[in-house]
Amino acid sequence: MSDLLSNLSPTLLDGTTAFITGGGSGINLGIGKVFAALGANLSICGRDGAKLQRAATELEELGARVVHCVADVRDHDALAAAMERTADAVGPINTLIAGAAGNFNAPAEKISANGFATVVGIDLLGAFNAAHAAFEQLAETSGSITFISAGQAYAPTSNQVHAGAAKAGIENLMQNLALEWGPRGVRANTIVPGPIAGTLGVERLSAEVGAAEWRRAVPLGRFGTTEEVGVMAAVLASPLAAYVSGCRIQVDGGFGLAGFGMLHRAWMDLGTGATAPA
Known part of the structure; x- marks a missing residue:
């Protein structure tokens, strides 16, 4: 167990299903x-x-019982079937992590309608489908939903109009579900990661201005780790956060304070010649 994880009980989530x-x-x-x-x-x-x-093999090596299901989050029926299989195999869902996402760098005028719809479909429609399909199990377990959002939801960002629109929708979706489903015992929150090392998203989005510019835009001066995001997600899923719902939790080293503005200036210096998929 890492030094970071050692601050939490190794039985914090015993008997739960995510x-x-x-x-x-x-x-x-x-x-x-x-x-x-x-x-x-x-x-x-x-x-x-x-x-x-x-991925399932890696998780099993950590001692977990794991089910893996091929399903596109844009297909509600496929998700519902995967969740039924989950309940049968490892128990009803206590925690939904709605993290499926798609993204690319592109100026708004160069994004095709299909490219825009693809990101909104995966991010926003996929988040709704997952929450909707999981609702009955979550109501049974008094469970929680954590949506993985992004800073583009609340800060205009160069070359990210598609992701910004999708993630802003997720933030509103989260708040509405926290309000409507709270009486059924279901909590909903979002986590907003900053630049996280070793992820495809950071590799793609830092390709133009460079990783050094991204690190300079983070007040703590470094990229985060997936484990740091995971620890916050675990706390939100646990009894430690039993009275936390409808909240946006930023795990970004302060990046959201001014980072996008700094990157915007860097993009403007370079020009915005990115292209988008058709």
């Missing part, structure tokens, strides 16, 4: 690893079966 969309890699897999270390059972879903199998 369902993680986009759980095969990146921040979402990092969250899964923290949950596994703290005693949770896991179900991960995504579109790439081989990636999910590799």
